[in-house]
Amino acid sequence: MSLFTKFASLAQVRASLSEAGVNPVGVPIDKVLSPSRGVIGGREVILAGTNNYLGLTFDPACIEASRAAALACGTGTTGSRMANGTYAGHLALERAIAEFFGVAHAIVFTTGYQANVGTIATLAGPGEVLLLDADSHASIYDAAKLSGAEVYRFKHNDPDDLSRRLGRLAGRTADTLVVVEGIYSMLGDRSPLAEIVAVTREQGAWLLVDEAHSMGVLGACGRGLAEEVGVEAQIDFITGTFSKSLGAIGGYCVSRHPELELVRAAARAYVFTASPTPATIASTHKALETIRQRPALREQLWRNARRMYEGVKALGLRVGPEPSPVVATLFDDRQQALAAWRELLARGVYVNLVVPPAAPLSLLRCSLSAAHSEQQVDAMIEAYAQMAAVLHIGSSARTVAASAVRA
Numbered sequence: 001m002s003l004f005t006k007f008a009s010l011a012q013v014r015a016s017l018s019e020a021g022v023n024p025v026g027v028p029i030d031k032v033l034s035p036s037r038g039v040i041g042g043r044e045v046i047l048a049g050t051n052n053y054l055g056l057t058f059d060p061a062c063i064e065a066s067r068a069a070a071l072a073c074g075t076g077t078t079g080s081r082m083a084n085g086t087y088a089g090h091l092a093l094e095r096a097i098a099e100f101f102g103v104a105h106a107i108v109f110t111t112g113y114q115a116n117v118g119t120i121a122t123l124a125g126p127g128e129v130l131l132l133d134a135d136s137h138a139s140i141y142d143a144a145k146l147s148g149a150e151v152y153r154f155k156h157n158d159p160d161d162l163s164r165r166l167g168r169l170a171g172r173t174a175d176t177l178v179v180v181e182g183i184y185s186m187l188g189d190r191s192p193l194a195e196i197v198a199v200t201r202e203q204g205a206w207l208l209v210d211e212a213h214s215m216g217v218l219g220a221c222g223r224g225l226a227e228e229v230g231v232e233a234q235i236d237f238i239t240g241t242f243s244k245s246l247g248a249i250g251g252y253c254v255s256r257h258p259e260l261e262l263v264r265a266a267a268r269a270y271v272f273t274a275s276p277t278p279a280t281i282a283s284t285h286k287a288l289e290t291i292r293q294r295p296a297l298r299e300q301l302w303r304n305a306r307r308m309y310e311g312v313k314a315l316g317l318r319v320g321p322e323p324s325p326v327v328a329t330l331f332d333d334r335q336q337a338l339a340a341w342r343e344l345l346a347r348g349v350y351v352n353l354v355v356p357p358a359a360p361l362s363l364l365r366c367s368l369s370a371a372h373s374e375q376q377v378d379a380m381i382e383a384y385a386q387m388a389a390v391l392h393i394g395s396s397a398r399t400v401a402a403s404a405v406r407a
């Protein structure tokens, strides 16, 4: 036995993934040519595994803002927000985010992961309760571990199960924080947020929504699922990230409750880490303005998302439950998903391979962007069709099976 013994099964998974061809774990993107194109393993590919929903990573105004901030304030803050790491830019961005969400309070964190860990692990502590959607992101589960609170899960997207579990906490619901996400990152499905809000309020618990994949993507103004379903006023806390539709890195929590300022003072993931760089803050601020000023980006994203979802579904492949900028394709097992990933890469399409133990299912996760052209989306659908034919899955499998029966 040694410290390393526990890594044996992980090592086995890694070895099986890297047996032949490009290793999908942390595949290097040798060159990034644009938000939608890059070079991997010496060949140009369409990037469709990036979370770059609005394609803002190469937006000239964001790049210029970030360049100007680096020139004016330097490459890093070299300190925590609580010490020397709060610049005028951090405060201006917090005001802009609060105003965007129509609330009085916002905290900027260094990553989206830290926004969840900092907020959730501070809001709920020993003697209190966290009730998490079972499909919650790792940052939410890690926050739960760190919190010292009692942690329960309810069935994914099941308000009745949430209601039953809240019912069992009678007398303690005022000490309970319910956590859900807007769009779930693996299957691209949405939370039934109106029902979740109704159940949570009825039972007197608190509600936090992580809009990491839905901010900039849903809602008339891009504020996310809560805006889209008209329940913003009933949500206690919203967290999110700068690393997806905003095209940078960082995270936030917003709230109508003034106590968020106390969370700021108590959140270890805020207090004991360096603040985001001036360049990051400046490009994020510019990207936030862009979300407000260019709703056409969101419309283009959805045209691409629907086209891809319908195209892949028409191939008879197993897709997520609803059209979404995350188009998931499900496979029987890890090896089949890996083979599909390699077939797509060989045809110039880069998507994310997701396999156990990282997730319970083996799937390919294609994330669409407003920066994809219609031709790129069609090229991706064609690549999926060829992949399905090579692997004998989807309608191609049914065609083969039917012809085999006829023969």
Ligand SMILES: Cc1ncc(COP(=O)(O)O)c(C=O)c1O
Pocket: 111, 112, 113, 114, 116, 137, 139, 181, 185, 210, 212, 213, 241, 242, 243, 244, 249, 250, 251
């Ligand atoms: C739902 C969700 N929350 C939080 C995060 C963490 O965000 P970041 O990667 O910006 O730290 C992610 C990242 O993928 C996510 O999917």
